[in-house]
Amino acid sequence: MSEKRKPYPFDQFESKWQSHWSENKTYRAPGPGEEGFDASKPKYYILDMFPYPSGAGLHVGHPEGYTATDIVGRYKRMNGYNVLHPMGWDAFGLPAEQYAIKTGQHPRVTTEANINNFRRQLQELGFAYDWDREVNTTDPKYIRWTQWIFLQLYNSYFCDEDQKAKPVSDLEEKGWTQEQIDEVRLAFIHEAPVNWSPSMGTVLANEEVQEWKDKGETVERRPLRQWMLRITKYAQRLIDELEPLEWPESIKALQRNWIGRSEGAEVTFDVEGNDITVFTTRPDTLFGATYMVLAPEHSLVSAITTAPQKEAVEAYVSACASKSDMERGLDKEKTGADTGAFAINPVNGEKIPVWIADYVMMGYGSGAIMAVPAHDTRDFEFAQKFGLPILQVVQPHGDQDWQGCTNPGTAINSGFLDGLKTKDAKKKIIYWLVENRKGEKKIQFKLRDWLFSRQRYWGEPFPLLWDKETGQHSGVCESELPLLQPEMEDFKPTGDPRGPLINCTDWINYSDKLQRETNTMPQWAGSCWYYLRYCDPKNTDHFISPENEDYWGNEDGFVDFYVGGKEHAVLHLLYSRFWHKVLNDLGHLKSKEPFKKYFAPGLIMGEDGQKMSKSLGNVVNPDDVVEKYGADSLRLYEMFMGPLDQDKPWAMKGVEGVHRFLAKVWRVACSEDSEGRWELSGKIVEGRNDDLAKITHQTIKRVEGAINSLRFNTAISGMMECANAYTAAKEVPKDLFLTFLKLLSPFAPHLAEEINSMLEESELLSEQTWPVLDESLLVESEIQLIVQVNGKLRARIQVPADVSKEDAEKAALADGNIRAHIDGKTVRKVIVVPGKLVNIVAN
RNA sequence: GCCGGCGUGGCGGAAUUGGUAGACGCGCGCGAUUCAAAAUCGCGUUUCUUAGGAAGUAUCGGUUCGAUUCCGAUCGCCGGUACCA
Numbered sequence: 001m002s003e004k005r006k007p008y009p010f011d012q013f014e015s016k017w018q019s020h021w022s023e024n025k026t027y028r029a030p031g032p033g034e035e036g037f038d039a040s041k042p043k044y045y046i047l048d049m050f051p052y053p054s055g056a057g058l059h060v061g062h063p064e065g066y067t068a069t070d071i072v073g074r075y076k077r078m079n080g081y082n083v084l085h086p087m088g089w090d091a092f093g094l095p096a097e098q099y100a101i102k103t104g105q106h107p108r109v110t111t112e113a114n115i116n117n118f119r120r121q122l123q124e125l126g127f128a129y130d131w132d133r134e135v136n137t138t139d140p141k142y143i144r145w146t147q148w149i150f151l152q153l154y155n156s157y158f159c160d161e162d163q164k165a166k167p168v169s170d171l172e173e174k175g176w177t178q179e180q181i182d183e184v185r186l187a188f189i190h191e192a193p194v195n196w197s198p199s200m201g202t203v204l205a206n207e208e209v210q211e212w213k214d215k216g217e218t219v220e221r222r223p224l225r226q227w228m229l230r231i232t233k234y235a236q237r238l239i240d241e242l243e244p245l246e247w248p249e250s251i252k253a254l255q256r257n258w259i260g261r262s263e264g265a266e267v268t269f270d271v272e273g274n275d276i277t278v279f280t281t282r283p284d285t286l287f288g289a290t291y292m293v294l295a296p297e298h299s300l301v302s303a304i305t306t307a308p309q310k311e312a313v314e315a316y317v318s319a320c321a322s323k324s325d326m327e328r329g330l331d332k333e334k335t336g337a338d339t340g341a342f343a344i345n346p347v348n349g350e351k352i353p354v355w356i357a358d359y360v361m362m363g364y365g366s367g368a369i370m371a372v373p374a375h376d377t378r379d380f381e382f383a384q385k386f387g388l389p390i391l392q393v394v395q396p397h398g399d400q401d402w403q404g405c406t407n408p409g410t411a412i413n414s415g416f417l418d419g420l421k422t423k424d425a426k427k428k429i430i431y432w433l434v435e436n437r438k439g440e441k442k443i444q445f446k447l448r449d450w451l452f453s454r455q456r457y458w459g460e461p462f463p464l465l466w467d468k469e470t471g472q473h474s475g476v477c478e479s480e481l482p483l484l485q486p487e488m489e490d491f492k493p494t495g496d497p498r499g500p501l502i503n504c505t506d507w508i509n510y511s512d513k514l515q516r517e518t519n520t521m522p523q524w525a526g527s528c529w530y531y532l533r534y535c536d537p538k539n540t541d542h543f544i545s546p547e548n549e550d551y552w553g554n555e556d557g558f559v560d561f562y563v564g565g566k567e568h569a570v571l572h573l574l575y576s577r578f579w580h581k582v583l584n585d586l587g588h589l590k591s592k593e594p595f596k597k598y599f600a601p602g603l604i605m606g607e608d609g610q611k612m613s614k615s616l617g618n619v620v621n622p623d624d625v626v627e628k629y630g631a632d633s634l635r636l637y638e639m640f641m642g643p644l645d646q647d648k649p650w651a652m653k654g655v656e657g658v659h660r661f662l663a664k665v666w667r668v669a670c671s672e673d674s675e676g677r678w679e680l681s682g683k684i685v686e687g688r689n690d691d692l693a694k695i696t697h698q699t700i701k702r703v704e705g706a707i708n709s710l711r712f713n714t715a716i717s718g719m720m721e722c723a724n725a726y727t728a729a730k731e732v733p734k735d736l737f738l739t740f741l742k743l744l745s746p747f748a749p750h751l752a753e754e755i756n757s758m759l760e761e762s763e764l765l766s767e768q769t770w771p772v773l774d775e776s777l778l779v780e781s782e783i784q785l786i787v788q789v790n791g792k793l794r795a796r797i798q799v800p801a802d803v804s805k806e807d808a809e810k811a812a813l814a815d816g817n818i819r820a821h822i823d824g825k826t827v828r829k830v831i832v833v834p835g836k837l838v839n840i841v842a843n
Numbered sequence: 844g845c846c847g848g849c850g851u852g853g854c855g856g857a858a859u860u861g862g863u864a865g866a867c868g869c870g871c872g873c874g875a876u877u878c879a880a881a882a883u884c885g886c887g888u889u890u891c892u893u894a895g896g897a898a899g900u901a902u903c904g905g906u907u908c909g910a911u912u913c914c915g916a917u918c919g920c921c922g923g924u925a926c927c928a
Contacts, residue, residue: 007883250846250847250922252847253846253847253923254846254847254922254923256846257845257846258923258924262927262928264928279927279928280928281928282928293928332926334926359926359928360927360928361926363927365927365928368928370928371928372928377844377926378928379928381926444927445927446924566922566923570923640856640867640868641855641856643856646856647921648856649854649855651854653868653869653870654855654868657855660868663882667883705859711859713856713867714856714866714867716867716868717856717867720867720868721866721867728885784863786862788862788908788909790909791862791907791908791909792909793863828908829908831862831908831909833862836862836863837862837909839862839908839909840908841908
């Protein structure tokens with residue numbers, strides 16, 4: 001009936017085992033106080049980035065990381081750990097809302113349907129998740145705690161002396177006014193040019209802009225009053241506390257880069273009676289500052305501009321204002337205008353002209369620079385174009401051209417700095433600036449505060465109220481949480497920067513005096529802390545109980561091992577670290593970091609080597625692969641493709657390859673009868689076979705090593721070699737084959753479980769312990785030595801494993817081929833590496 | 844420009860402290876089985892070759908008895924970031 005018989009009947013047992021595991025709660029990980037909890041067991045918390053349940057369903061990229069963590073989790077479990085491996089849904093967010101608008105359904109409905117589809121797909125891959133711990137960021141019981149954490153941020157400030165967050169109530173006790181307190185809250189309202197997307201009708205965080213632009217959305221700068229989170233206060237700690245984490249160096253570098261720490265100095269210039277401060281990383285070049293540049297948006301521009309220059313300056317400012325960020329970035333040709341004003345260089349009293357130019361950004365430092373054209377490429381270009389003076393103050397090493405040269409060297413034309421190396425000149429000028437009250441040492445960061453409000457419907461509302469008369473804001477009472485969005489017919493973005501909730505008058509009006517905040521939180525809010533909730537998902541008194549925190553978390557990084565896409569290197573991973581530190585500072589958590597160890601799987605590309613996309617038609621649907629080859633084959637293939645952290649192209653032929661391997665394992669135990677039915681072959685016997693014992697134990701060693709170093713592709717190669725040996729043998733001892741099945745079970749749990757049960761083993765493989773390596777089986781009595789002459793392989797000789805150096809040398813020199821190669825030459829030296837080789841140096 | 848990563852057969856890749864380069868898989872070729880095919884099993888598969896060898900891990904150079912591995916320079920590709928002062 002079936003046109004093509006399957007190489008092994010995965011379709012008949014995969015779903016059976018999935019149901020079995022699910023019904024028996026095989027992978028339940030009980031926590032403190034729960035039934036079946038065993039405090040003596042060590043714990044292991046392994047976490048996947050929870051997916052955003054899109055309408056498109058699971059992508060083949062998802063099971064890559066999920067299979068890796070599943071293998072490690074199952075391996076740890078077989079080694080006696082109480083493994084927490086949970087799954088949940090990052091279900092708020094713009095795409096969900098856009099999809100809902102498009103289909104005319106409420107996002108809660110479409111989200112639920114998408115979640116059900118995702119859950120089905122994940123369950124069909126046999127992942128050992130504890131589904132009792134499932135979390136969903138859009139669940140009111142979850143929203144409640146997201147909002148509670150927001151209120152912690154809102155009700156705290158950053159104490160600079162102690163470098164940590166503290167409750168604002170401390171400031172109230174010190175007699176601070178409400179206005180003063182509002183200035184320092186970690187969640188604060190701020191009017192500034194922000195990233196406004198006209199196409200999406202919302203603002204975006206700096207970190208998100210590129211991603212949405214890539215998807216074709218428009219983003220422009222626009223001044224708006226928005227809620228911000230004061231992440232910049234944590235800039236230094238976010239760099240320092242990253243150091244001890246077991247993260248890939250590249251990801252750490254990405255975060256450091258984004259935070260962008262620069263050491264330098266602030267220098268104050270007198271400009272027509274105003275103090276203008278600039279930041280510079282090269283205070284040693286202060287004598288070479290021959291002009292000053294302000295950003296066009298700088299607040300003092302109109303005040304200092306002289307009458308004759310007024311028209312030109314105003315024209316330039318408005319030209320810049322109308323340019324989008326993109327145009328401004330693309331246009332590398334320097335432009336600017338002379339304000340006519342002069343600044344006094346504090347170090348030598350020189351009068352230097354003040355210009356405005358759009359190569360100076362308002363968002364970094366003070367929005368003003370001292371220009372040192374001799375030693376800065378941008379200032380050099382600008383000075384050349386506008387004929388401004390260029391004064392060399394650093395003599396670079398060697399014969400490098402000093403013009404526009406930014407390299408360090410020796411100070412010249414710099415008064416008391418002359419003759420000093422750049423490093424020493426920096427120290428001396430900073431000392432001078434401090435002494436003369438003209439500046440100070442300064443550390444500057446690129447990191448901006450986090451724009452946290454969105455003008456959308458499908459997100460957590462801010463639990464905040466505004467006084468209609470005074471305009472003062474305040475947090476709602478914790479007992480009123482969760483605060484859910486009202487039911488609305490039409491929640492489309494309105495273009496109104498207050499968001500669609502503004503149209504829901506019943507909901508907005510909290511009382512006669514008070515009105516609700518109408519902005520909502522970004523998708524990141526829920527994902528910032530979900531790893532904590534998994535530990536105690538049903539707790540109604542705490543976001544996580546201290547007992548669960550102590551049991552599941554680590555002091556030096558809460559989660560033992562976190563796996564997920566590197567596209568979140570400067571988004572989710574940075575935001576989570578920030579929230580975790582705030583919660584730690586406020587005494588709600590004991591650890592400083594959320595993720596002790598982190599790993600980012602590579603991207604799975606299309607078969608054509610391009611990134612998978614609908615438009616290219618190269619998308620692989622995991623459901624189709626499971627249908628055709630089974631879940632084990634998909635899992636195994638994704639692990640066999642290559643190193644986990646590398647980007648790699650999909651190849652359906654490769655899926656067939658691992659599928660054949662699984663079928664080969666199946667056929668070690670089973671064969672077909674004349675009707676085409678599978679039955680035990682009788683090849684598995686009681687007995688012993690030293691050769692197979694050796695390769696089986698070699699495989700234990702290889703697989704263990706490979707799992708511990710996340711090199712799953714080599715684990716699978718090892719198992720393939722072992723299976724090839726079983727295939728070639730006439731009989732396979734049962735104990736060895738059962739050992740092999742245990743090794744295979746984290747990778748292909750369904751097949752391993754099925755064969756195990758067919759061999760009348762009653763206990764589930766996943767309940768069994770990992771095989772113990774017997775090293776004695778690996779020792780050889782005879783080994784092969786390679787013999788080289790002048791480093792080139794010339795012979796292989798068999799010698800006893802414990803051969804002495806002298807005997808090895810003798811045996812090598814006795815070999816016929818070796819004799820031929822050293823014939824007529826003098827042996828100068830013989831290197832013997834025990835157990836490996838003999839190298840004869842002769843000429 | 845700056846930061847990070849990567850260059851090994853026809854392809855994905857292996858070689859864990861420097862010690863047999865190309866494991867394992869894909870593809871391809873040959874053979875067995877079959878009436879035939881599929882499936883399966885076995886053998887072969889870096890290149891050149893005067894068949895003894897020679898060359899070979901992006902390129903050039905260095906250290907070493909010995910380098911895919913360590914060091915230096917160059918080229919190429921990928922990712923991040925960018926008038927960040």
